[in-house]
Amino acid sequence: MKATALAPANIAFIKYWGKADPPTGEAGDALRLPLNSSISMNLSACTTTTTVEFSDRYKEDSIESTDGEFLQKEVNRVTKHLDRLRERAQTNQRAKVLTKNSFPKSAGVASSASGFAALTVAGAKALDLALSDNDLTILARLGSGSACRSIPDGFVMWHRGKSSQTSYAYSLYPYDYWDLRDVLVVVEASNKKISTTEGMEKVRTSPFWNRRLRDMPDKIKTMKKALATKNFRLLGEIIEAEAVNMHAVMMTQRPPLFYWNGATMELIRAVQLWRAEGLPVYFTIDAGPNVHLICEVKDEDTVVQKVKNLSVLEQVIVNQPSRGAHVVQNHLF
Numbered sequence: 477m478k479a480t481a482l483a484p485a486n487i488a489f490i491k492y493w494g495k496a497d498p499p500t501g502e503a504g505d506a507l508r509l510p511l512n513s514s515i516s517m518n519l520s521a522c523t524t525t526t527t528v529e530f531s532d533r534y535k536e537d538s539i540e541s542t543d544g545e546f547l548q549k550e551v552n553r554v555t556k557h558l559d560r561l562r563e564r565a566q567t568n569q570r571a572k573v574l575t576k577n578s579f580p581k582s583a584g585v586a587s588s589a590s591g592f593a594a595l596t597v598a599g600a601k602a603l604d605l606a607l608s609d610n611d612l613t614i615l616a617r618l619g620s621g622s623a624c625r626s627i628p629d630g631f632v633m634w635h636r637g638k639s640s641q642t643s644y645a646y647s648l649y650p651y652d653y654w655d656l657r658d659v660l661v662v663v664e665a666s667n668k669k670i671s672t673t674e675g676m677e678k679v680r681t682s683p684f685w686n687r688r689l690r691d692m693p694d695k696i697k698t699m700k701k702a703l704a705t706k707n708f709r710l711l712g713e714i715i716e717a718e719a720v721n722m723h724a725v726m727m728t729q730r731p732p733l734f735y736w737n738g739a740t741m742e743l744i745r746a747v748q749l750w751r752a753e754g755l756p757v758y759f760t761i762d763a764g765p766n767v768h769l770i771c772e773v774k775d776e777d778t779v780v781q782k783v784k785n786l787s788v789l790e791q792v793i794v795n796q797p798s799r800g801a802h803v804v805q806n807h808l809f
């Protein structure tokens with residue numbers, strides 16, 4: 477009744493911003509069906525390891541991190557996710573959950589994707605649930621949308637779908653298909669203030685969300701072509717335009733959401749300058765101020781060196797494409 481899983485965070489090349497189903501007011505109850513399909517790459521250096529044990533000994537669910545922290549903010553969402561697992565296994569047993577991130581919490585890296593992917597895979601294994609890979613991604617999606625993309629290997633597509641059963645993620649290419657790098661530049665260590673769940677509820681207040689959706693099928697087609705032909709320039713151009721597009725929607729919502737800070741902007745300018753000087757590197761940004769620099773392995777050292785010469789950074793985390801979530805043998809307790 478005990479199992480442990482390791483799951484990577486992922487960086488979206490085509491982003492998920494906005495749900496298709498009306499928000500019910502409680503995060504865990506929503507189906508988290510996205511407005512559009514999305515594409516991402518799993519990150520080798522930003523992982524969560526989680527041990528789950530179900531037992532009659534436990535009177536209630538507990539969730540803690542290995543640094544001794546009781547995750548008060550997360551407990552409702554995690555309990556709801558454990559309920560989904562319990563329902564499938566027809567059990568009432570409570571669980572102990574212990575979780576550990578490979579990256580410092582202060583890095584401000586969103587951990588909901590790796591967190592819910594690890595919880596899903598460890599929980600399903602602990603309860604001996606016979607779930608297909610597809611089913612695991614569907615289950616992870618109910619915990620946190622982007623978590624479904626952290627289950628399959630390497631480069632991953634989350635198919636939008638029109639129902640819970642048809643909104644799942646699958647691998648487009650394994651992790652060793654293309655030796656890209658994601659040089660994550662942490663410019664601010666604090667946690668973001670507005671959650672993505674909250675922020676997405678207001679997506680329809682932006683005058684641009686409809687336009688974004690209309691352009692999406694073409695953008696996804698071009699992204700798939702860039703991946704299939706390993707055309708780095710095409711890939712980078714879509715990644716960057718897509719990040720700016722999503723943030724333009726965020727910034728024009730009511731109330732507006734500004735996840736960028738001054739350092740984010742400084743990095744964007746630096747990337748444009750480096751590119752003008754001949755260095756092929758492109759940026760993307762999720763729901764926070766930190767900047768992901770996407771480059772090919774041959775340019776990794778140059779990019780890292782250039783970043784270190786800037787005054788803005790707190791920390792640099794270099795990621796390769798990685799495997800998806802999987803069971804591991806060493807338990808955390």
Ligand code: PMV
Nearest residue numbers: 488491492621622672762763
């Ligand atoms: O699944 P969530 O609630 O963590 O939302 C993720 C949203 C973005 O990171 C901004 C985009 C994405 O597709 O990962």
